Amino acid sequence: MEDDPGVEAELGQVGRALYGSFPQRSRNPVKALDARAMELASQDAELRAALFRFVDVTPACRSLDDLARHLSGYLSEVDEKPPSLEVAMRMAGTKPGRAALGVAAAGGVRHMAHRFIVGESPRKALPVLRELWEDGAASSVDLLGEATVTEAEADRYAARCAEALDTIAEAAPRWPERPQLEADSLGPLPRANLSVKVSALTPHIRPDAPALGREDASRRMRPLLRKARDLGAHLHIDMESLDALETTMELIFELLDEDEFREGPSAGLVLQAYLRESPNQLDSILAWARETPRTPPLVVRLVKGAYWDHEIVEARQHGWEAPVFEVKAECDRNYEELTRRLLDARPAVRVAVASHNLRSISHAIAYNRYSGAEDRDVELQVLRGLGDELGHALAAQGFRVRVYCPVGDLVAGMAYLVRRLLENTSNESFLHEQAMGVPLEELLAAP
Amino acid sequence: MKPFANEPTLELRRAPARESLVNALRELEPKLPLSVPVLIGREQGAHEGFESTDPGSPDRVVATAGRATEADAAAAVEAAAAAFPAWRDMGADARAEVLVGAAQILRSRRLELAALQVRECAKPWGEADGDVCEAIDFLEYYAREAVRLEQGPDLLQVPGERNTMRYEPRGVCVVIAPWNFPLAIPTGMTSAALAAGNSVVLKPAEQSPASALALVEALREAGAPPGAISLLPGFGEVGAALVRDPRVHVIAFTGSSAVGLEIVRSSADTPEGQGHVKRVVAEMGGKNAVIVDSDADLDDAVPAIVKSAFVYAGQKCSAASRVLAHEGVADALLERLSGAVNVLIVGQADDFAIDVPPVIESDAQERVLRYAELAASEGRIVGQQAKIPANGWFCPPTLVTDLPPGSAVLRDEIFGPVLAVERVKSIAEACDALERSPFALTGGLFSRNPETVAEVTRRTPVGNLYVNRHITGAMVGRQPFGGNRRSGIGSKAGGPDYLLQFVEPRVVTENTMRHGLVVE
Ligand SMILES: Cc1cc2nc3c(=O)[nH]c(=O)nc-3n(C[C@H](O)[C@H](O)[C@H](O)COP(=O)(O)OP(=O)(O)OC[C@H]3O[C@@H](n4cnc5c(N)ncnc54)[C@H](O)[C@@H]3O)c2cc1C
Numbered sequence: 001m002e003d004d005p006g007v008e009a010e011l012g013q014v015g016r017a018l019y020g021s022f023p024q025r026s027r028n029p030v031k032a033l034d035a036r037a038m039e040l041a042s043q044d045a046e047l048r049a050a051l052f053r054f055v056d057v058t059p060a061c062r063s064l065d066d067l068a069r070h071l072s073g074y075l076s077e078v079d080e081k082p083p084s085l086e087v088a089m090r091m092a093g094t095k096p097g098r099a100a101l102g103v104a105a106a107g108g109v110r111h112m113a114h115r116f117i118v119g120e121s122p123r124k125a126l127p128v129l130r131e132l133w134e135d136g137a138a139s140s141v142d143l144l145g146e147a148t149v150t151e152a153e154a155d156r157y158a159a160r161c162a163e164a165l166d167t168i169a170e171a172a173p174r175w176p177e178r179p180q181l182e183a184d185s186l187g188p189l190p191r192a193n194l195s196v197k198v199s200a201l202t203p204h205i206r207p208d209a210p211a212l213g214r215e216d217a218s219r220r221m222r223p224l225l226r227k228a229r230d231l232g233a234h235l236h237i238d239m240e241s242l243d244a245l246e247t248t249m250e251l252i253f254e255l256l257d258e259d260e261f262r263e264g265p266s267a268g269l270v271l272q273a274y275l276r277e278s279p280n281q282l283d284s285i286l287a288w289a290r291e292t293p294r295t296p297p298l299v300v301r302l303v304k305g306a307y308w309d310h311e312i313v314e315a316r317q318h319g320w321e322a323p324v325f326e327v328k329a330e331c332d333r334n335y336e337e338l339t340r341r342l343l344d345a346r347p348a349v350r351v352a353v354a355s356h357n358l359r360s361i362s363h364a365i366a367y368n369r370y371s372g373a374e375d376r377d378v379e380l381q382v383l384r385g386l387g388d389e390l391g392h393a394l395a396a397q398g399f400r401v402r403v404y405c406p407v408g409d410l411v412a413g414m415a416y417l418v419r420r421l422l423e424n425t426s427n428e429s430f431l432h433e434q435a436m437g438v439p440l441e442e443l444l445a446a447p
Numbered sequence: 448m449k450p451f452a453n454e455p456t457l458e459l460r461r462a463p464a465r466e467s468l469v470n471a472l473r474e475l476e477p478k479l480p481l482s483v484p485v486l487i488g489r490e491q492g493a494h495e496g497f498e499s500t501d502p503g504s505p506d507r508v509v510a511t512a513g514r515a516t517e518a519d520a521a522a523a524v525e526a527a528a529a530a531f532p533a534w535r536d537m538g539a540d541a542r543a544e545v546l547v548g549a550a551q552i553l554r555s556r557r558l559e560l561a562a563l564q565v566r567e568c569a570k571p572w573g574e575a576d577g578d579v580c581e582a583i584d585f586l587e588y589y590a591r592e593a594v595r596l597e598q599g600p601d602l603l604q605v606p607g608e609r610n611t612m613r614y615e616p617r618g619v620c621v622v623i624a625p626w627n628f629p630l631a632i633p634t635g636m637t638s639a640a641l642a643a644g645n646s647v648v649l650k651p652a653e654q655s656p657a658s659a660l661a662l663v664e665a666l667r668e669a670g671a672p673p674g675a676i677s678l679l680p681g682f683g684e685v686g687a688a689l690v691r692d693p694r695v696h697v698i699a700f701t702g703s704s705a706v707g708l709e710i711v712r713s714s715a716d717t718p719e720g721q722g723h724v725k726r727v728v729a730e731m732g733g734k735n736a737v738i739v740d741s742d743a744d745l746d747d748a749v750p751a752i753v754k755s756a757f758v759y760a761g762q763k764c765s766a767a768s769r770v771l772a773h774e775g776v777a778d779a780l781l782e783r784l785s786g787a788v789n790v791l792i793v794g795q796a797d798d799f800a801i802d803v804p805p806v807i808e809s810d811a812q813e814r815v816l817r818y819a820e821l822a823a824s825e826g827r828i829v830g831q832q833a834k835i836p837a838n839g840w841f842c843p844p845t846l847v848t849d850l851p852p853g854s855a856v857l858r859d860e861i862f863g864p865v866l867a868v869e870r871v872k873s874i875a876e877a878c879d880a881l882e883r884s885p886f887a888l889t890g891g892l893f894s895r896n897p898e899t900v901a902e903v904t905r906r907t908p909v910g911n912l913y914v915n916r917h918i919t920g921a922m923v924g925r926q927p928f929g930g931n932r933r934s935g936i937g938s939k940a941g942g943p944d945y946l947l948q949f950v951e952p953r954v955v956t957e958n959t960m961r962h963g964l965v966v967e
Pocket of ligand 1: 237238270274303325326327357428429430431
């Protein structure tokens with residue numbers, strides 16, 4: 001389906017206005033990263049690999065010396081090193097040199113991590129959440145953690161989630177009034193909002209036996225749903241790789257269908273537009289939502305999908321057809337089509353459009369307006385660290401914005417950090433194009 | 448022929464793929480027990496003599512098989528010797544066509560054959576499907592390899608002489624196969640021998656005759672002359688008779704070290720009238736270790752180690768049975784591994800939601816339980832899933848640590864779900880420990896330091912080292928597979944050298960000078 005020309009025109013205006021309200025330097029977010037490493041990384045694949053391997057291993061290193069050895073090990077695999085890294089290599093040759101290099105490198109990684117991770121614990125994150133709120137953006141907290149492979153780890157994650165709900169729900173009522181964030185046409189919106197991952201709630205995620213993980217995770221999800229309901233908080237269930245999709249979808253459908261959850265909490269799921277089968281998934285989501293009316297309605301967060309490389313590699317290694325689009329424009333077009341269908345499906349669902357792509361976001365705003373709805377009837381979501389400037393611009397223009405805020409320590413956060421860094425420097429990424437100075441008209445062009 | 452590509456496994460994360468397997472099992476069930484005759488050339492021998500049963504439900508008979516005798520062994524070798532010249536003379540292209548045809552037949556029966564393994568060997572669905580795919584891969588891969596080999600290598604040529612080198616099949620090849628890859632391994636050894644132009648007598652494991660019958664049927668249906676592929680279901684005595692037979696040229700064996708070494712000894716004999724020295728290709732035991740460095744990502748290492756040690760109840764020659772953990776991570780690793788072992792689900796192979804199926808037979812169960820007891824008395828059990836079904840040859844998956852250095856648990860191949868963790872002060876110490884082991888099949892390393900990876904690569908003698916991943920599941924053409932030291936003799940299955948073991952090189956040098964002229 002094509003958009004009406006009116007939507008395209010509106011989209012252009014929205015996009016230009018948003019772009020105009022980006023702070024000047026943010027038109028180049030890659031350069032804005034104080035770590036100049038990022039800029040180097042996006043230009044040289046070997047260097048990019050070396051840096052990400054280094055970031056990835058940082059929390060596992062036992063000493064500064066160990067850290068420096070790893071760094072020089074990775075750099076030695078890079079053929080053409082910029083002069084600054086040649087210096088690093090030379091430093092790694094001596095013990096005092098390694099100590100100095102270790103301090104510098106560890107500092108660099110910690111600095112990077114702080115861009116993306118708002119605090120070590122929900123309590124420590126509260127000031128940031130409040131600041132965001134005051135600046136006109138709601139939040140959703142995501143607890144970073146290591147993979148769950150044992151019962152104890154699943155229990156611990158569930159306990160952390162419960163504690164996060166308590167902490168945020170306790171603090172949120174003291175935040176000032178922000179009418180633009182507190183309600184849409186369907187009613188009030190919770191201030192406290194937590195995103196959770198099903199794979200962290202059970203050691204039994206098995207792609208070939210989805211019922212196993214579903215049942216085990218349900219045991220831990222139910223108390224969280226009850227708590228969210230009792231505290232008036234929103235619980236959002238993130239979507240992970242395709243291996244966990246059936247487990248996750250069925251868990252959500254099954255739990256929210258239980259009598260005690262019909263009237264709350266506010267809950268949501270994620271639809272990934274990079275999946276070729278996403279239009280069918282939307283069919284089942286909407287069919288379910290219509291058969292299982294809820295107050296408040298189910299929130300659907302539309303994303304492109306964060307596991308693109310993983311899905312491609314997994315498919316190639318097994319000789320399977322790739323489950324994701326392989327041409328970026330197809331993914332983007334599908335995203336717009338799903339945006340339209342979701343917005344048209346209201347009030348059966350609430351819609352959250354999560355993207356850092358100015359075109360994708362502007363399209364959602366324009367289509368929403370074009371369909372006669374109010375701006376507050378679509379939520380726009382960005383990730384902390386990647387979508388800060390877009391988030392500010394959206395908030396400044398009075399849109400309803402939510403910032404996804406990862407919380408956790410460096411060890412737990414590393415996998416997340418590496419994924420975000422990869423995303424930021426990927427050639428296919430909108431942020432990368434924007435940073436490379438692609439003209440606005442091209443950035444806003446139909447995919 | 449299209450270039451080789453691995454047969455895709457079923458995408459079992461999708462419900463329809465799972466249903467297709469469940470349906471195949473439902474269709475197979477009423478046909479059990481299958482009947483597996485002795486097949487010698489065109490002759491059908493005995494149909495009865497022994498049974499294969501479901502390890503998860505030992506009263507269920509999966510197949511009734513004829514028990515081949517020593518006389519059958521002699522007759523099968525006779526038939527193979529008679530069929531050999533014609534098969535040899537067909538040429539690699541025509542033989543390749545037969546193999547590719549057999550691959551197509553297996554492909555068309557893949558669901559049923561996977562279901563059969565679930566019953567006959569208690570192989571879990573994903574593993575059973577992978578086994579069938581591997582069998583198809585071997586047929587497709589060796590077919591192409593034989594065509595390539597037939598070209599012969601390029602030799603140095605100088606004026607006045609013409610040098611050519613070609614490979615000739617050796618003759619009659621005996622294949623003695625195990626039950627743990629009931630289709631893939633017999634297919635691998637058999638198809639290599641056939642592709643290269645040899646004729647084959649196949650003696651499958653007594654635990655899995657029905658899977659082997661499927662292979663022989665496919666090959667014959669695709670055009671292999673009956674004499675070129677005989678089937679002798681049976682026990683050790685047939686195998687021994689085949690190995691002794693002076694008309695046999697090659698013995699391809701996969702199985703235990705004890706039997707493998709016995710074959711090496713017995714086949715070394717060159718009685719009067721035997722005009723050749725037998726060639727033995729043997730894949731034997733392993734005692735495979737995973738080294739975990741202090742910088743390892745335990746989020747990856749723990750699931751990979753659990754998979755390597757406990758999938759198919761540890762009954763793969765590539766399975767992990769030792770972990771050598773750097774003291775910097777040993778505590779954290781042990782804690783997470785023990786939690787991961789405690790949540791393993793032990794149950795029937797036909798249930799998708801299990802992690803650990805039963806072991807193959809009651810002897811195996813006894814052996815594993817004996818080692819688990821030894822582990823408990825000599826060391827400290829830190830993880831175990833004691834919830835196991837009562838009926839069937841189930842064993843509790845067990846994680847042990849703090850064993851004394853000389854413990855048999857650290858030394859012997861247990862071939863079951865028992866994993867031992869040892870602490871090392873350095874990666875060098877871990878390499879030293881591996882250095883002392885007579886086995887060298889597979890190994891694993893979790894490290895994010897390129898220097899450590901290089902060092903361990905240089906030092907470990909294993910045939911297959913896996914870095915930062917699980918250590919089982921070698922793929923044809925991608926991970927040529929086979930052990931060194933006492934784990935095996937011969938070169939790697941599913942790799943570019945494998946067929947060379949089934950052929951003899953011949954070089955011809957022709958003088959092309961006549962009366963001072965080069966007459967080429
Ligand atoms: C608030 C928020 C919550 C999120 N929650 C989730 C979640 O629960 N689960 C999840 O999976 N992701 C989630 N994401 C991440 C999201 O899926 C994207 O990875 C990320 O936002 C980048 O997409 P974009 O629209 O911002 O940028 P763009 O640059 O427009 O798109 C990049 C994306 O396009 C896709 N892509 C890249 N290359 C190709 C190609 N060759 N062919 C086809 N497609 C390609 C990939 O999905 C890639 O991430 C979330 C994002 C946000 C902002």
